[in-house]
Amino acid sequence: MNRKLFIQATGYLVIVFFITSLLISCGKEEKKTEVKDKKQTADTSGRGSVTATGNSAAGKELFYMKSDVNNIACADCHSDGSNSANPMTKYFSNIQGANKRTSTYHGKFTGEEVVKNAGGATICWEFYERKKTPLTEDQIKALNDYYASVAAANSPVEIKYETIALPTRDKTKLKEVQKSVMELKGDAVKGETTFTNACGTCHGENSIVKKVPSILEDFEGNVKSITYNVRLGDGPMPFFHNPALTDQDIADISAFIMKKSGK
Ligand code: HEC
Ligand code: HEC
Incomplete structure (x- = not known):
């Protein structure tokens, strides 16, 4: 075989191989683009393009x-999506794909505010983790990337529930x-199980x-004050x-109790 023919033949082989693999991977390709899209949306905040994986690792941490x-x-x-063995997780919102929601925190955040507040993590950080300095822009971005990286096909678009704690604590409704x-x-007996799961942590x-105050010994409160804390929260x-x-x-x-x- 002369050199020219050899090159031509290899060329055909390469093309045939390329087309076959393209056909085989067609189905897979669609899925890949979906994942990519999700990751990219986490980057829309315009704070520079850091790779999604790098940031989602920081977000996970x-x-x-x-x-x-x-x-x-x-x-x-x-x-x-991976820590549901934790008993409290069934009482609060799932965060998979939260960066893509149109509204979070019972409507407190909508539109651009969702991503800017990592879905509402800015509040949780201050109130529930009791952190004195706010989440930084990098931390917010990392959390958004993490929400995107754990998003699933069935991630909720918006989480809906009833509450009298938002948008403001409604003390008139509380009385009802x-x-x-x-x-x-x-x-x-049922109360003990629910208490262990929802409050025990x-x-x-x-x-x-x-x-955290102990409420199983020398508790000064009553049904009214328990209802107050459960429905409205308290710091x-x-x-x-x-x-x-x-x-x-x-x-x-x-x-x-x-x-x-x-x-
Ligand atoms: C003590 C429990 C607690 C901790 C800790 C906590 N949160 Fe929350 N989080 C809440 C409550 C309560 C809400 C509002 C009610 C709900 O969405 O279930 C909320 C809402 C959210 C939402 C809005 C979800 C939606 O779609 O409406 C996101 C996102 C979120 N938290 C992320 C975080 C992140 C990230 C952290 C850690 C920095 C965090 N939270 C720590 C209790 C907590
Ligand atoms: C994330 C931790 C956390 C969870 C979960 C939690 N609490 Fe609390 N609770 C607290 C803290 C902290 C306080 C003190 C609030 C303050 O400092 O004002 C408190 C206060 C209370 C009080 C008032 C205590 C007093 O002496 O007056 C009651 C009642 C109460 N919680 C009931 C519950 C019940 C019932 C549940 C479960 C449905 C629950 N809590 C879940 C952290 C928690």
């Missing part, structure tokens, strides 16, 4: 980092809720969180929305 003030992490409250909870008969005998104490906890759940938890504290 932040998501699992225990606060140096009270020892709680984002991952103690929120699910990223308190009345409704007090009219229900609480089941202390902070208030339980095996609490991992610092600076570092997060509010629980409906239906994460129903009024009946609050009645059950209250029956358990009252029994434990000897009332």
